[in-house]
C-alpha cells in the first residue's frame with residue numbers, strides 16, 4: 001500500500017456528485033485495497049453552500065469557484081460533475097489540466113463540443129482525461145471501445161443512450177401514462193438533465209453518440225452534424241400502432257460507416273418487438289457494437305441515476321489511482337488527438353432502410369390507391385399496408401381512417417419525396433408520422 005493518497009476535488013455536488021461523495025466515504029477501505037492507495041476527498045464546489053446534499057462534507061474544504069478548485073494545490077484529480085458545454089465546466093477542466101491535474105468528467109455536452117481540444121491538452125501534459133460516465137451512465141462502454149476492442153474494426157455502433165427517454169417511452173407504452181407525467185417522474189428520480197429538453201429532443205443522445213462515433217471510427221468529434229429528432233412528437237397512437245404491427249418505438253442513436261462518409265443519426269426508431277434492443281426497458285441503456293472480430297457485442301445496464309453514474313466516475317478515479325506516474329497515458333479518444341481523422345458526414349437523404357409511416361387520411365374513395373401510387377412513383381416497395389377502421393383506440397373522427405405503411409428498404413430521399421406529394425394531394429387530415437426501422 002502506497003503512503004501517498006490520491007487527493008480528489010469534486011465540482012458539482014448534485015445527483016451524481018453527492019452519490020460519489022458517499023461512495024468514496026462508504027467504500028474507502030475497499031477502494032484503498034483495490035487501488036493500493038487511499039482516495040481522499042480534499043475539496044468540493046457547488047453554487048449553494050447552505051444546501052443539504054445528503055452527504056457529509058464537514059471535513060472537506062469548500063470552494064465557491066470551480067476554477068479555483070481545479071487549480072488548487074490540494075488536489076491531484078479534478079472531478080467535473082457540474083454539466084454544461086461552456087464555462088465554468090470548460091474553464092475549470094482546462095485550468096485543471098494546465099495545472100497538471102488528471103480529470104474525470106461525466107459531462108457529455110462538454111466532451112461533444114470540446115473533447116478533442118481537452119484530449120490534446122491532456123496528452124501534451126501526460127495527464128489522464130477519463131469520462132466513462134459521460135456515455136450510458138453505469139455501462140463501461142468507453143473502456144470497452146477504447147481498450148478491449150483495440151484490434152477490431154468497428155462498422156456500426158448504436159443504442160439506447162438516454163435513460164430519461166427510454167424510461168418515458170416504456171411507461172407511456174406499459175402504463176398508458178401521459179408524456180408530461182413520465183417526464184416529471186424522470187426528473188424527480190434524477191435521470192433528466194438540468195434542462196430536460198436536452199433529453200427529450202435528442203441532444204443528450206447526440207452528445208453521447210458523437211463521443212462513441214469518435215471512438216469507433218477514429219474521427220474528430222462532430223456533434224453539430226448529427227441528424228437529430230427527439231420523442232416530443234410521439235403520441236400514444238404511434239405507440240399503439242407500432243405494437244399492433246409487432247414493433248416498439250425506441251429513441252436510438254446510430255453511427256455507421258457508409259460509402260459516402262459516417263452516418264450519425266438520432267431519432268425515434270421502430271424496432272421489431274422480438275429484437276434484443278426492444279427488450280431494454282425503463283432507465284436501462286444498451287449499446288450494440290458491430291466489429292469484424294467480435295461480431296456484435298451488446299452491453300446493457302443503468303444509463304442514469306446517481307449511484308450507477310457515480311460507479312463509473314469512481315471507476316475512472318480508481319484507474320488514475322492505479323496509474324504509474326511518469327508513464328505514457330493512453331490517449332483519451334483511443335488514438336492521439338492529432339491523429340484523429342477529419343469527420344466526413346454522410347448525407348441523411350442518402351440513408352437506406354425500411355420505414356413505418358402512419359397517415360391519418362380523409363375516408364374517401366381512391367385515397368388508398370393514390371397513396372400506393374405515390375410510393376410506386378418513387379420506386380418504394382411496400383412490405384405491408386394496413387387500413388384501420390375508426391375504433392376506441394384510434395380516436396379518429398368518423399370521416400377519417402388511419403393507414404399504416406411499412407416499406408422495404410428504400411432511401412430517405414425517396415420517402416420524403418413521396419410524403420411531400422401525398423401531403424400536396426390533400427388526402428391527409430394531419431401531418432404524416434414517419435419512423436425509420438432499424439434492423
Ligand code: NAP
Pocket residue numbers: 011012013014015016017045046047048049051064066080081082083084088106107108109133134137190191192193194303304305306309
Ligand atoms: P445536478 O444534479 O444538476 O448537479 C449539478 C451540480 O453542479 C450542483 O451541485 C450545482 O450546484 C453544481 N453547479 C452547477 N453550476 C455550477 C457553477 N456555476 N458553479 C459551481 N457549481 C455549479 O446534475 P447531475 O445530474 O449530478 O449531473 C452532473 C453531470 O453528470 C452532468 O454533466 C450530467 O450530464 C452528467 N450525468 C448525469 C447523469 C444522471 O443520471 N444524473 C448520468 C450521467 C451523466 P448547486 O447544487 O449548488 O446548485
Ligand code: HSE
Pocket residue numbers: 134136137161162163164165191192193199204303304305
Ligand atoms: N439525462 C441523461 C439520461 C443522464 O437520461 O440518460 C445520463 O447521461
